Amino acid sequence: MTAATPKGERRRQALVEAAAGLLVDGGFDAVRHRAVAERAGLPLASTTYYFDSLDELVTAALEFHGRAELEYGKARLDELDPGECGGEAFIDLVLDLLLGPPAGDRDAEAVLLRYERLVATGRRPYLRPLMRKLSGELHGLLLDIFTRAGQPVGRERVEELIALVDGAVVNALIEISPDPRAAARRMLAKAMQPR
Amino acid sequence: MTAATPKGERRRQALVEAAAGLLVDGGFDAVRHRAVAERAGLPLASTTYYFDSLDELVTAALEFHGRAELEYGKARLDELDPGECGGEAFIDLVLDLLLGPPAGDRDAEAVLLRYERLVATGRRPYLRPLMRKLSGELHGLLLDIFTRAGQPVGRERVEELIALVDGAVVNALIEISPDPRAAARRMLAKAMQPR
DNA sequence: AGTAATTTGGTACGGTTGTGCCAGATTACT
DNA sequence: AGTAATCTGGCACAACCGTACCAAATTACT
Numbered sequence: 001m002t003a004a005t006p007k008g009e010r011r012r013q014a015l016v017e018a019a020a021g022l023l024v025d026g027g028f029d030a031v032r033h034r035a036v037a038e039r040a041g042l043p044l045a046s047t048t049y050y051f052d053s054l055d056e057l058v059t060a061a062l063e064f065h066g067r068a069e070l071e072y073g074k075a076r077l078d079e080l081d082p083g084e085c086g087g088e089a090f091i092d093l094v095l096d097l098l099l100g101p102p103a104g105d106r107d108a109e110a111v112l113l114r115y116e117r118l119v120a121t122g123r124r125p126y127l128r129p130l131m132r133k134l135s136g137e138l139h140g141l142l143l144d145i146f147t148r149a150g151q152p153v154g155r156e157r158v159e160e161l162i163a164l165v166d167g168a169v170v171n172a173l174i175e176i177s178p179d180p181r182a183a184a185r186r187m188l189a190k191a192m193q194p195r
Numbered sequence: 196m197t198a199a200t201p202k203g204e205r206r207r208q209a210l211v212e213a214a215a216g217l218l219v220d221g222g223f224d225a226v227r228h229r230a231v232a233e234r235a236g237l238p239l240a241s242t243t244y245y246f247d248s249l250d251e252l253v254t255a256a257l258e259f260h261g262r263a264e265l266e267y268g269k270a271r272l273d274e275l276d277p278g279e280c281g282g283e284a285f286i287d288l289v290l291d292l293l294l295g296p297p298a299g300d301r302d303a304e305a306v307l308l309r310y311e312r313l314v315a316t317g318r319r320p321y322l323r324p325l326m327r328k329l330s331g332e333l334h335g336l337l338l339d340i341f342t343r344a345g346q347p348v349g350r351e352r353v354e355e356l357i358a359l360v361d362g363a364v365v366n367a368l369i370e371i372s373p374d375p376r377a378a379a380r381r382m383l384a385k386a387m388q389p390r
Numbered sequence: 391a392g393t394a395a396t397t398t399g400g401t402a403c404g405g406t407t408g409t410g411c412c413a414g415a416t417t418a419c420t
Numbered sequence: 421a422g423t424a425a426t427c428t429g430g431c432a433c434a435a436c437c438g439t440a441c442c443a444a445a446t447t448a449c450t
Contacts, residue, residue: 166358
């Protein structure tokens with residue numbers, strides 16, 4: 001259901017943000033009615049009042065988070081130095097867009113979460129339209145970045161690089177001390193060096 | 196706990212196989228005490244008698260399934276025609292090893308499961324040693340296959356191709372009608388064609 | 391044959407889950 | 421001001437879950 005009063009709208013938004021936070025911290029399984037309510041400082045019933053089902057709440061949370069990430073990506077794009085084209089910094093930028101900003105010693109978990117979301121989409125068909133939309137915008141962003149870096153590439157090449165990064169990440173997850181970002185960086189650097 | 200009597204050993208094995216079946220059909224979340232017991236035609240308590248915890252049962256199921264898959268891979272390797280080296284059939288073979296044998300109209304779900312397993316390992320550190328072992332054997336198998344096909348490659352190249360396939364799969368999962376195997380085949384064919 | 395170890399299976403407990411219910415408080419509208 | 425719509429929040433329910441318990445049955449061993 002959608003809120004009809006200003007205060008109601010604020011409450012609804014608080015729930016969405018709380019749900020998004022839980023999504024980032026603990027994955028889809030962490031987004032529960034009670035957990036969301038507690039995190040937002042609201043009663044349990046408010047979650048079922050503003051959202052007809054848990055799926056609806058999860059969708060709203062994913063959209064909120066996805067939008068925020070795209071905003072971050074666009075900001076990074078705007079401050080891109082056109083001189084930079086193939087150096088370490090450029091690779092790190094692409095990684096930031098695909099894996100999110102580095103999260104220090106929690107980085108492996110943060111990256112893991114992104115791929116849990118991706119894979120979980122397979123079991124939650126209702127998320128696919130949203131995921132496709134977000135993913136499409138991300139692809140476009142990457143195209144822009146390569147172009148602005150004076151290294152224009154085609155759509156196919158972008159998809160190939162994304163696949164390389166994603167594959168490197170999921171394969172790194174089974175290491176004893178996983179460092180998916182480092183694994184992805186190695187792959188990406190190797191694929192982008194001129195031959 | 197480990198069984199000490201022949202009949203007990205048979206029962207324990209039945210539980211493992213039931214759990215593996217559930218794992219394949221519905222992912223980790225489907226492996227529950229009650230579901231396993233019902234599928235094996237055994238009482239609930241038998242699951243807690245032979246396995247100290249659910250994690251132990253999941254581990255046994257994963258190992259059982261992983262071994263079966265490696266057996267399948269080795270069999271495919273043995274019947275490989277040394278003449279075949281870069282054709283469609285060869286690509287399909289590599290895909291079969293990485294994604295399992297094609298499962299018809301249930302293929303997308305079967306493939307999805309493989310990646311749920313991979314990602315779920317991130318949240319279940321106790322599975323990492325086993326996953327590493329299975330993954331290592333699979334890498335070795337692929338090395339053998341490329342060698343036998345008269346197209347020897349290095350370990351790094353194998354890792355790159357695997358990453359490409361894995362990345363193509365996870366990105367295909369968000370399509371409206373996902374066909375991850377086809378997406379992976381496209382990527383693989385492009386990467387393996389001589390330049 | 392008889393004792394000990396193992397296995398069986400029904401049952402119960404405490405916890406968490408999504409969701410429905412509803413009397414009362416708050417807000418919007420005429 | 422007064423009626424209607426909206427919102428609030430405490431509570432309960434039924435369905436799961438992992439796991440513990442334990443008397444009875446079965447099997448292994450001397």
